[in-house]
Amino acid sequence: MTNHTRLSPETHVKLATLRGRFMPRKCFVEMSDAIHNLEDRRRAEISQGLHPEARGLAVIGNSGSGKSTGVAHFFKKSDTLSLLADGHETADVASFLVPSPATLKGVGISCLSGLGYPLMRDRTAGIIWELVQSHLSELQVMFLHLDEAQDLMGSQSEREMLAVVNTLKSVMQNRHWPVSIILSGLPDLLTLLNLDPQLGRRFTPIQFDQLDEIDDGRQIRSLLEQYCSAISVDLEPELRSDDFIARLIHSAASEFGILIEIVIGAIEICLRRDETILGKHHFVAEFLRRTGCANDLNPFVRTNYSAINPRRLLPSSKDVSLDVVPPRKPRKKK
Numbered sequence: 001m002t003n004h005t006r007l008s009p010e011t012h013v014k015l016a017t018l019r020g021r022f023m024p025r026k027c028f029v030e031m032s033d034a035i036h037n038l039e040d041r042r043r044a045e046i047s048q049g050l051h052p053e054a055r056g057l058a059v060i061g062n063s064g065s066g067k068s069t070g071v072a073h074f075f076k077k078s079d080t081l082s083l084l085a086d087g088h089e090t091a092d093v094a095s096f097l098v099p100s101p102a103t104l105k106g107v108g109i110s111c112l113s114g115l116g117y118p119l120m121r122d123r124t125a126g127i128i129w130e131l132v133q134s135h136l137s138e139l140q141v142m143f144l145h146l147d148e149a150q151d152l153m154g155s156q157s158e159r160e161m162l163a164v165v166n167t168l169k170s171v172m173q174n175r176h177w178p179v180s181i182i183l184s185g186l187p188d189l190l191t192l193l194n195l196d197p198q199l200g201r202r203f204t205p206i207q208f209d210q211l212d213e214i215d216d217g218r219q220i221r222s223l224l225e226q227y228c229s230a231i232s233v234d235l236e237p238e239l240r241s242d243d244f245i246a247r248l249i250h251s252a253a254s255e256f257g258i259l260i261e262i263v264i265g266a267i268e269i270c271l272r273r274d275e276t277i278l279g280k281h282h283f284v285a286e287f288l289r290r291t292g293c294a295n296d297l298n299p300f301v302r303t304n305y306s307a308i309n310p311r312r313l314l315p316s317s318k319d320v321s322l323d324v325v326p327p328r329k330p331r332k333k334k
């Protein structure tokens with residue numbers, strides 16, 4: 001069956017709205033509380049003219065867990081924190097993507113240009129970071145967010161990594177204007193933070209953890225219902241079953257963001273086929289579209305689906321073995 005009926009502009013708008021929807025999870029609430037706490041503390045210190053060293057947060061999770069979306073959503077929706085924007089003289093938050101490959105100097109140059117200052121490629125990393133710190137202070141930035149922060153340690157030498165560690169510490173310990181650093185990235189980021197106990201103890205880790213059928217089953221059912229109702233599509237009763245929810249979690253490699261992408265993809269296929277009830281066959285088709293995997297490697301079809309590695313595109317048959325399953329949390333007993 002084809003998935004290619006052309007959708008009306010109104011349906012595209014509805015799908016875009018669905019993609020723009022944000023679903024909060026427990027880890028997002030934990031992260032929000034932690035940032036609010038840092039903000040309140042810093043505002044109290046500023047009101048007293050005090051500048052003790054700042055603390056940081058490390059938002060850690062696998063690819064597709066929803067880190068970038070979560071941090072961006074928090075800052076966008078905050079009533080009290082202003083984001084860096086053209087023409088504004090101050091900003092509470094500056095958020096940048098760590099360039100890859102990341103060198104101390106390269107990251108400093110990206111921050112400088114993000115802060116609205118000209119590139120100074122001929123300066124040393126030390127001078128560039130001094131300028132970054134003075135501009136953070138001038139703009140009164142309280143939070144510096146670096147996404148894809150695992151690249152800060154990339155394939156660098158230990159010397160270069162220590163230089164990164166010392167730079168992050170000096171931003172947080174600046175005596176005139178300490179800035180809280182929020183790092184978000186893959187679990188490798190922990191290696192950087194563990195490299196130096198002085199840095200590690202200044203960061204609170206927030207884990208964007210993997211989905212669990214028992215803990216998250218109810219939220220996923222409700223998410224399916226909300227997404228379908230938002231787009232006026234009915235839900236086949238089978239999609240509420242424990243078996244389907246377990247298959248859906250597995251097909252998403254147990255990552256929340258990937259699961260949402262699969263749900264929206266299945267809804268889009270349902271709409272393209274001009275159907276009004278979302279069923280399992282739409283998820284079968286969506287997994288095929290995403291990965292190119294035929295039915296024997298499709299978690300929505302195969303009986304023994306837990307042996308399938310859902311992150312693999314077009315795997316060969318030898319990939320279907322238990323040792324290719326991505327690591328997961330141990331299952332809890334009901």
Ligand SMILES: Nc1ncnc2c1ncn2[C@@H]1O[C@H](COP(=O)(O)OP(=O)(O)OP(=O)(O)O)[C@@H](O)[C@H]1O
Nearest residue numbers: 021022023062063064065066067068069257258260
């Ligand atoms: N809470 C959420 N509500 C709705 N959609 C979400 C949510 N979290 C993530 N998504 C969706 O999931 C997808 C993946 O999320 P995101 O890019 O934030 O993951 P990530 O953890 O930053 O992954 P990577 O490490 O690969 O950058 C995005 O399409 C995003 O729109």
Ligand SMILES: [Mg+2]
Nearest residue numbers: 067068069147
């Ligand atoms: Mg990301």
